[in-house]
Amino acid sequence: MSISRRKALAIVGGGTIVAATAASGLFAATRRPERALAPWSGAGEPMEPRRNALSYAILAPNPHNRQPWLVELEGSNTIILHRDTERDLPETDPHARQLTIGLGCFLELMTIAAAQTGHAVDLDVFPDGESGPVAVARFRDGASPDPLFAHVLERRSCKEPYSDRAVPNEMITQLGPLADIRTDPQEVAAIRELTWQAFRVEIFTPRTMQESVDLMRFGKSEINANPDGIDLGGPFLEALMLAGMLSREAQSDPNSTGFKEGVRMYQEMLHATPAYAVLTTPGNARSDQIEAGRRWLRLNLTTTALGLSLHPVSQALQEFAEMKPHYDEAHRLLAEAGHTVQMLGRLGFGPTVPPSPRWPLETRIIDG
Structure with missing residues (x-):
């Protein structure tokens, strides 16, 4: 997650002149965390098929950008995928359900990329149960590009x-095989309210909020050093940091102006949502x-x-205790009895x- 320039403008109000001045010229030109973004430009460089x-696959979406994947290369055609437990989210994802979905995204993206070089991937998921690897992937010839x-x-x-x-x-018809798309105005209004109230529980429960704050990376140096978690970078935001207008301390304090404006801006974002995508499993x-992760990636x-x-x-x-009323409401609104809602997403037309x-x-x- 990152904070946009638009949100930062609202947070700091009259201090934007200072920030805009500091964000100009050479300072602005050097604020892009090139090292942390290099995997995007380096993907697909000539190398062994796996x-x-x-x-x-390392570009796959995942919760809090924790990137919880570790892989072994075995023999000439096998990948063994593990979950990196040092990247767990014990407060907001106590059962590692969301992290497992992220690993499903990883596996699907790996499979799609393998097909581009003509390789099919045979997956054996949790072959030794939860105590063992997440998956064993065996590459073989015979796939067509996706x-x-x-x-x-x-x-x-x-x-x-x-x-x-x-x-x-x-477009709804094209997405139908992958997710349940909700566009009815009354349903959309109910889901908007659910997402807002659930966000408030997470943000005002100290231990779950602190989990996010601990994963915030402030500025180019922190992002390059730890290119995971919640990145707060770019020339404008770094100018605010230099001016003392954006800090880790403020993000931990519900009484700070920055915290309050951030909450208000998140509410604005949540309410600017015309449709939702819901992904459930039996x-x-x-x-x-x-x-679920494989479907979400697609x-x-x-x-x-x-x-x-x-x-x-x-x-x-x-699935933490304080969220249970909203968890139950989400399943009442979004799933058949006995099914599990694995993912809920805002859907619409947004900026690049x-x-x-x-x-x-x-x-x-x-x-x-």
Whole structure:
């Protein structure tokens, strides 16, 4: 997640002249965290087929940009995927359900990228149960390219207000096999209110809020050093940091102006949403969560191909105690009895946004 220049303007009000001055010239020209963004431009450089596929897979969406994947390369054709438990989110994702969905996104993107070089991937998910690897992937010849590959480097999670333009029926039909698209005005209003109230629970529960604050990366140096979590960068935001208008301390204090304005801006964003995408599964086993991630990745690529924006707003699906009333309401509104809502996302037409930082592929490969 990142804060846009528009949001920052609202947060600091009259201090923007100072920030705009500081963000000019040479300072602005040097604020892009090139090292943290290099995996996007380096994906697909000539390399061994498994590494080629992995260079794209590390660009997959995942909760809080934790990038919870570690891989072993075994023999000449096998990848073993593990969840990096050091990247867990114990407060907001105590059962690692959302992280497992992120690993499903990784596997699907890896499979799509492998097909581009003619390789099919046979997946064995949780072959040894939850105590073992997430998946064993075996590459073999025989795959045709997937049309969605063309949109891999354009894919984003757009965390900005969307226009009030309705999602056309023909697009809803195209998305139908991947998710349940909700556009009825009354339903949309109810889901908007649910997402707002669930956000408030997360943001005003000290331990869950602190989990996010601890993952904030302030400015180019922090982002390059730790290219995961919640990146707060760019010339304008760094100027605000230099001016003392944006800080980790302020983001931890519900009484600070920055905190209050950030909450107000998040509410504005949530309410600028014309439609929602809902992804459910009949069960909630680890295999269901992996499958949900694979579908979400394809949904995200398909929305990109259609010129639509998608942004997960799954606070109501988090499984910590204070969220339970909203979790129950989300399932009442969005799922058949007994089914699990795995993902909930804002859907609409939003602005173009930059990519999120990523750890280099080399840091995600381990020795067996």
